[in-house]
Amino acid sequence: MSNNIVSRLKRKKIDEVIKxxxxxxxxxxxxxxxxxIRTGFLEKAEGSAEVKLGKTHVVVGVKSGxxxxxxxxxxxxVMMVNAEYTPVAHPTWEPGPPPDEAIELARVVDRGLxxxxxLSMEEFGLVSGEKVQMVFVDLYVLNFDxxxxxxxxxxxxxxxxxxxxxxxxVNKGEVTTTDKTKKLKLRAHPIAVTVAKIGSEFIVxxxxxxxxxxxxxxxxxxxxxxxxxxxxxxxxIGFTVDEIKKCINIASEKAAEIRSKVMxxx
Amino acid sequence: xSKTRKRKSNKTWERVDGRKQDExxxxxxxxxxxxxxxxxxxxxxxxxxxxxxxxxxxEMHPKRLSKPNEGVLRxxxxxAPFSVDPRRSPAPSRRDTEISMVMRDALEPAMFLERYxxxxxxxxxxxxxADGGTRCASINAAAVALADAGIPMKDLVAxxxxxxxxxxIIVDLGDYEDKKGESxxxxxxxxxxxxxxxxxxxGIMTREETEECIKQAVEGCKKVYEIQKEALKKKYGMxxxxxxxxxxxxxxxxEPEEAPAEETQKPEGHVDVDEPEEEEKQ
Numbered sequence: 357m358s359n360n361i362v363s364r365l366k367r368k369k370i371d372e373v374i375k376x377x378x379x380x381x382x383x384x385x386x387x388x389x390x391x392x393i394r395t396g397f398l399e400k401a402e403g404s405a406e407v408k409l410g411k412t413h414v415v416v417g418v419k420s421g422x423x424x425x426x427x428x429x430x431x432x433x434v435m436m437v438n439a440e441y442t443p444v445a446h447p448t449w450e451p452g453p454p455p456d457e458a459i460e461l462a463r464v465v466d467r468g469l470x471x472x473x474x475l476s477m478e479e480f481g482l483v484s485g486e487k488v489q490m491v492f493v494d495l496y497v498l499n500f501d502x503x504x505x506x507x508x509x510x511x512x513x514x515x516x517x518x519x520x521x522x523x524x525x526v527n528k529g530e531v532t533t534t535d536k537t538k539k540l541k542l543r544a545h546p547i548a549v550t551v552a553k554i555g556s557e558f559i560v561x562x563x564x565x566x567x568x569x570x571x572x573x574x575x576x577x578x579x580x581x582x583x584x585x586x587x588x589x590x591x592x593i594g595f596t597v598d599e600i601k602k603c604i605n606i607a608s609e610k611a612a613e614i615r616s617k618v619m620x621x622x
Numbered sequence: 623x624s625k626t627r628k629r630k631s632n633k634t635w636e637r638v639d640g641r642k643q644d645e646x647x648x649x650x651x652x653x654x655x656x657x658x659x660x661x662x663x664x665x666x667x668x669x670x671x672x673x674x675x676x677x678x679x680x681e682m683h684p685k686r687l688s689k690p691n692e693g694v695l696r697x698x699x700x701x702a703p704f705s706v707d708p709r710r711s712p713a714p715s716r717r718d719t720e721i722s723m724v725m726r727d728a729l730e731p732a733m734f735l736e737r738y739x740x741x742x743x744x745x746x747x748x749x750x751x752a753d754g755g756t757r758c759a760s761i762n763a764a765a766v767a768l769a770d771a772g773i774p775m776k777d778l779v780a781x782x783x784x785x786x787x788x789x790x791i792i793v794d795l796g797d798y799e800d801k802k803g804e805s806x807x808x809x810x811x812x813x814x815x816x817x818x819x820x821x822x823x824x825g826i827m828t829r830e831e832t833e834e835c836i837k838q839a840v841e842g843c844k845k846v847y848e849i850q851k852e853a854l855k856k857k858y859g860m861x862x863x864x865x866x867x868x869x870x871x872x873x874x875x876x877e878p879e880e881a882p883a884e885e886t887q888k889p890e891g892h893v894d895v896d897e898p899e900e901e902e903k904q
Contacts, residue, residue, distance in 0.1 A: 427708065459719045471805070471824045572727070574821065584832040587807070587823035590723065592730035594817025597836055604829055 367554075367569035374557045380565065381410075386606055388561040391614070393510065393621035395518040403519025403540065405621070407511040410563065411501035413445075416493065416511035418519045418540070422482065422531055423490040433480020433488045437466035439495040439508065446500040446564075464548065464588045465495060465509050468577035471585040472546035474516065479541075483529050491521070491540075502563040505575050506614070509548035514618045516540055546585045547615045548577040549607035553593065558602060560610055574600065576607035580615060635790065638798050644838060646782065646794040646845055651762065651853035653770040661771025663853065665763040668796055669753035674763035676771040678743035693738030697726040699760055701749040721757050728761050728810040728820035729768065732775045743773065754797035755783050761810050761820065766850050770857070778850050779819055781810035782842030784835040786827055791834055793842045807832070809839035813847050 373380055383389070389410030398404035403418030423434055439462035443451045469475075480489040493516065495508040520537040552562040552573040562570055572591025579585055584604065589595065595603070637643070647668030656662035659675035666672075682688035699721040703712045729745065745768065747760045758781035765779040785795045787803035800806055805825020811818050818840065823832060 456719055456723050459716045460723055463716060463720050467824050471826060473826070579826070583826050583828055584823060585826060587821055587832070588724075589818070589821035590727050592727055594731045594812055594815060594819040595821070596816055597818060597833075597840065600818060600821065600836060601833055604832065608829065 363568050366565055370566060370569055371555050374554055374559065379559065381563070383561075385557060385559045386610065388506075388610070388614070389563075391510070391617050393514050393617060395514050395621050401515075402521050402537070403515040403517075405511045405514035405518070407507045407514065409503060409507045409510075409561065411499055412503060412507050413497075413499035414504065414507050414511050415496045415498060416508065416515040417496065418515045418521075419492045419494070420521045421490045421492065422487055422524065425481070425485065425488040429477070430485035431481035431488070432477035433475070433491060435466075435470065435475055435477065435491045435493065437462050437469065437493045437495065437512065439465070439497070439504075441497055441500075444499075445497045449500070460588075460590070461504055461508060462495060464505055464575055464577075464586065465493075465512055467586040467588070468509055468546045468548050469493070469512065469516075472544040472577070472579045472583075474513075474542050474544050474546065475540070476543060482524060482526050482531050486529070487526075487531050489521075489524060500564060502565075502567045503550060503561045505548050505550050506561065509546070509577065510614055510618050513542075513545055513547065513615075514621050517542055517545070517618065518622050544579045544585075545615055545619070546577045546579045547611040547618070548575050548586070549610045549614070550575040551603040551606050553591075553595070553599070558599075558606060560606060574603045576604055576611075578608055578611040580612075582608055582612075635788070637787070637792060639796060641792075641794075643790060644793045644841065646842055647796065649762075649846065649849050651766055651849055653766050653853045653857045659767070659771070661767045661769065661773070663763040663766035663770060665759050665766075667753075667755065667759040667762065668794075669751060670749070670756055670759045671751040672747060672749050672756065672759050672763050674745060674747045674760065674767040676743065676745050676764075676767045676773070678771070679738040679741040679773070680744075682740060682742040688740045688742065691736070691739055693733075693735040693741040693743055695726055695730050695733060695735060695743050695745065697722050697729065697745045697747070697764065699725055699747045699749070699757070701752060701756070705749045705752045721760075724820055724822065725757065725761055725764065728781065729764055729779055731815075731817060731819045732765070732777050732779050732812055733768075734774050734776070737774070743768075752797070754795055754800040755808070757781070757820075758783050758808050758810065762846055762850060766853055769854055777812040777814040778847060779810050779812055780843040780847040780850055781808065781820060782839050782846050783808040784839035784842065786825065786831060786835065791831065791838055793838050805831075805835070807835040807839055809836060809843060811840050811843035811847075813844055 392408040394406045401417035405416045439458045441458045519540040523534045523536040552570040572593040575588045577586040650666040652664045655664045656675045661676040664673045761781035784793045785806040787799045807823045810820030
């Protein structure tokens with residue numbers, strides 16, 4: 357958290373404003389910035405989405421390929437989610453191996469999709485134990501202004517929801533690519549909502565400034581039946597069980613709102 | 623036929639290892655097991671075998687990572703190649719990185735880092751054998767190791783998972799239950815402050831079930847907490863000689879130098895605890 361004098365001053369100011377029920381940018385505590393979601397704008401990716409959430413800007417690409425299955429699931433395809441913190445996104449981000457935050461981002465988005473069983477991986481088997489179809493979901497951060505998890509989760513869903521995956525043909529254990537494509541079928545539509553705690557208040561869609569000074573956050577991923585698929589708490593504080601329930605309430609309300617925007621972008 | 627079988631099994635529903643729904647696996651914790659470390663602990667939680675070592679507070683190694691106004695807690699979770707089947711690469715995976723992060727966030731609320739400007743406290747956790755719920759077991763060992771290092775703490779951090787298996791809410795999932803179950807909710811908890819410091823979840827559950835899992839996991843944590851205190855009392859009870867019976871206050875604020883009188887001194891409890899599993903894939 358506040359590690360230097362600037363962020364301490366920032367924290368003080370943000371605290372003051374939040375106590376009045378408003379945010380630095382005039383939003384309410386549980387109000388998102390404007391979502392702009394565009395899908396299918398990349399020709400070479402099989403699925404794509406661009407999400408702008410205020411000044412946060414991410415692009416998600418879906419590609420497929422052929423790979424080998426995990427030993428314990430010889431007939432199931434493999435989905436991989438990877439996040440890239442590009443150096444264009446923020447003055448303090450540098451080229452190089454992904455920071456821990458990027459790994460957490462990818463894993464939290466991945467966990468939501470996987471736990472909700474968005475894809476039926478059995479449909480992606482090709483040659484048992486040898487070849488399966490891989491589905492890669494790459495989260496690409498182009499400009500950072502907070503709340504990457506929610507932006508990427510919505511972007512991943514939007515990209516997958518509109519993806520046309522190429523079809524593969526299996527002939528005597530040989531797998532070849534065809535020109536045909538098939539719409540990727542989604543079995544669930546999970547959306548992550550991150551609730552940040554600043555002092556005693558809970559806010560959604562924290563900006564980079566707010567994230568810098570927040571105490572901690574809880575990300576809750578819910579599907580369209582309002583089932584919980586994934587939770588991730590982070591930050592050096594604890595939450596009481598009642599606070600967690602409160603976060604789940606906020607998340608369930610917001611997830612529905614975001615989902616309708618994602619689906620409308622198709 | 624599968625129907626009848628199901629009905630039958632419902633009557634005498636039993637966990638794979640015969641435990642009750644809220645029963646933890648046997649837990650054994652020993653503190654001060656590594657001579658070179660400032661503090662250490664070994665935990666067996668079911669078949670999990672995990673060792674945690676603490677070094678520090680000490681000078682921060684790459685100095686640029688130090689903070690001028692507070693200490694930095696660094697946690698490294700690492701699995702031995704032979705701890706799981708099949709063998710895994712000893713190189714840290716993305717999973718390890720994430721678990722290290724959430725463990726740090728789970729332990730940090732219990733620390734007084736503002737007392738150690740420019741310093742580092744390093745917590746190293748090695749999974750010798752994994753049996754489901756390694757992150758919770760690791761937190762349990764790490765908290766005891768921190769106390770064993772004589773580092774003042776606001777409270778011990780106890781961890782335990784709950785989850786849903788075969789439609790039932792169960793506590794402290796074993797490896798099988800973790801892999802085959804519907805969901806898994808690892809939780810870490812500081813009983814003195816009633817605060818949840820680690821919370822993750824994966825699976826499909828209604829909101830009500832999720833909340834119930836968190837509640838059950840917290841109850842599990844309270845049982846683990848007693849065992850953690852026992853482990854510390856055992857070691858420091860011995861050092862203090864037989865002054866055993868009534869445990870003195872021993873406040874958590876003690877300076878790190880002197881004989882670590884942690885808030886560890888408390889009643890004893892004998893509880894069996896275990897942990898839920900984590901996804902082992904990459």
